[in-house]
Amino acid sequence: MIRIPLRPLARILSARAAGDNPxxxxxxxxxLRNDALRDRARARAEGRLLxxxxxxxxxxGAIGVRMAVLAGTDPVEPQAAASGAAILAQRADITDRNGRLMATNLLTNALYAQPKDMVDPARAAAALATIFPDLDASDLERRFTDGRxxxxxxxxxxxxxxxxxxxxGxxxxxxxxxxxxxxxxGHLAAHVLGGASxxxxxxxxxxxxxxxGVEKALDARLRDPGQVGTPLALSLDLTVQAATEEVLAAGMKMMNAKAATAVLMDVHNGEVLALVSLPDFDPNDRPLPLASGDAADSPLFNRAVQGVYELGSTFKIFAVSQAMELGLVxxxxxxxxxxxxxxxKFKISEFENHNYxxxxxxxxxIVKSSNIGAAHIAMxxxxxxxxxxxxxxxxxDATPVELIEAPGARPIVPANxxxxxxxTAAYGHGVAASPLHLAAAYAAIANGGLAVP
Structure with a gap:
């Protein structure tokens, strides 16, 4: 920048010659110099203010845009970042043969804590113990403050x-x-559905x-992403199932029985319309298996499928039907x-020592349920x-029904x-099978001798 002198020599000489004051x-x-400096300072200040x-x-503007975005979204809790492979959470519904819902999914929430982010662990522990009576406030406070x-x-x-x-908060x-x-x-068809966790x-x-139950036996089908939107339809009829359970429970109470079971099948196609085992349970709150003792004492035990019994006089129909088929009688x-x-060395008698x-x-x-008559037919x-x-x-053999318990419930047959x-097999002793085995075998006889698996 060129600085102009305050007293230029040429002008001073001219002013003196003219008699003016230099x-x-x-x-x-x-x-003029001060005005120029002021103008430059003002220009710099205006640029900075701009x-x-x-x-x-x-x-x-950025804050306003962010607030607008937040205002337009649903509030959600902060979540930990996902790591590893994605977890497949979807599962198909289960319905009866008429499309009535038997199992579905409910959206809910899990609760977890990050103790290092907690403001008042003692207050939070006391409040949680009030909301969840099974939690202990002192134990929660200890875990909130132990460094985890x-x-x-x-x-x-x-x-x-x-x-x-x-x-x-x-x-x-x-x-x-x-x-x-x-x-x-609830309890309806609990042993068929089984449960999930x-x-x-x-x-x-x-x-x-x-x-x-079927939840485990067909787990892959229920979790298949390609079939999640298609409900799994069972052969059960919920109306028939409910009526069967009601009648069976009344009979169990009347007879003061420890347990009871029933199976209803369509003899023409082998479809199970109702399968009941009592006592039962609510699969929404499935009890734990027994840690000791007889598994059959647990309400989880499916007597229709897992229970293997000597089925007594119900076997007499097999001896008679076979003898008739062979043309022997x-x-x-x-x-x-x-x-x-x-x-x-064996003595075979009738019930209550009758002699028919x-x-x-x-x-x-068949009418009199004669052990002796069935034995002679078997011979x-x-x-x-x-x-x-x-x-x-x-x-x-094990029944082919789509329940996870079925393969483990094989009949007990003498080796020799x-x-x-x-x-003895003619009147149901010496051979043990499940009530479902019995129902399937009777269905074959009722179906004109044609067994449908």
């Missing part, structure tokens, strides 16, 4: 419990979304896996029914043919099929 020239130049104003506009960074508190919660935890209490399995009919889980999701044929019957002999028609062998058939017939009815086994 100091006036210095004063004018000083005023830049500062622009910065404020941009900052407040993560703590599961509840896997599932009701909407009321979620709101109550929200009201505590502690930033260290966080929620994780969950889909839990819901059985809207959580498998792999994280704070962001948890997979639902089958633990028993007709309904009017007379057979020896004199009691008791001796076979080697000396002869009974084949029809009356006409012979052991080898008897075994083949019972095996053809499925009484030697002697003559005395041939006799």
């Amino acid at each position: 100091d006036r020239i210095e004063h004018e130049n000083r005023v 830049m500062l104003g622009l910065a404020f506009v941009l900052a407040f 960074s993560f703590l599961w508190l509840r896997r599932v919660m009701s909407p009321e419990q979620v709101q109550a935890v929200h009201d505590i 502690d930033p260290g209490l966080l929620f994780g979304p969950r889909e839990m399995r819901l059985y809207p009919n 959580f498998g792999a889980e994280g704070v962001h999701s948890a997979e639902v896996i089958g633990t028993a 007709t309904p009017e044929s007379m057979v020896d029914a004199k009691a008791p019957m001796y076979w080697g 002999g000396p002869l009974l028609s084949v029809t009356d062998v 006409m058939i012979g052991g080898l043919r008897q075994q083949a017939f019972l095996k053809a009815l499925g009484l030697f 099929w002697s003559e005395i086994v041939t006799i």
Whole structure:
């Protein structure tokens, strides 16, 4: 920048020659210089104010945009970042044959804590113990303050419990979304459905896996992403199932029985319309298996499928039907029914020592449920043919029903099929099978001898 002198020599000389005061020239130049400096300072200040104003506009504009975005979204709890493979949480519904819902999914929340982010652990522990009576306030406070960074508190919660935890207002209490399995009919068809629980889980999701019954047997189908939207339809009819359970429970109470079971099948296609085992349970709150003692004492035990029993006189129909099929007897044929019957060292008697002999028609062998008559018919058939017939009815193998318990419930068959086994098997002793085996075998006879698996 060129600096103009306050007293230029040429002007001073000219002013003196003209008789003017040279100091006036210095004063004018000083005023001009100050005006120029002031103008430059003002220009710099205006530029800085413009830049500062622009910065404020941009900052407040960004804040406004962010507030608008937040205002337009649903509020959610902060969640821990997901790590590893995604957890498959979806599961298909289950319906009866008429499309009535038997199992579905319910959106809920899990509760976990990050103690290092908690503001008042003691207050939070006391409030949580009030909301969840099974939690101990002192134990919670100890765990909140022992240095850990993560703590599961509840896997599932009701909407009321979620709101109550929200009201505590502690930033260290966080929620994780969950889909839990819901059985809207409670106890109805509990042993068929079985139940479900959580498998792999994280704070962001948890997979639902089958633990028993059809839920476990068809777990892969229910969790298949390609079929999640298509309900799994069972052969059960909920109306028939409910009526069967009601009638069976009344009979169980009237007889003061320990347990009861029933199976209803369509003999033409083998479909199970109702399958009941009492006592039962609510799959929404599935009890734990017994840690000791007889598993059959647990309400989880499915007597229709897992219970293997000597089924007694119900087997007599097999001996008679086979003998008729072989042409050995007709309904009017007379057979020896004199009691008791001796076979080697074994004595065979009728119930309450009745004696229906000396002869009974084949029809009356069934009507009177004669052990002796059934034994003589079995001897006409012979052991080898008897075994083949019972095996053809499925009484030697596990039932193919789609329940996870079925493969483990195989009939108990003697290794050596002697003559005395041939006799006792005719009236249901020496061979043990499940009520479902019996229903399937009877269905084959009712279906004209055609067994439908």
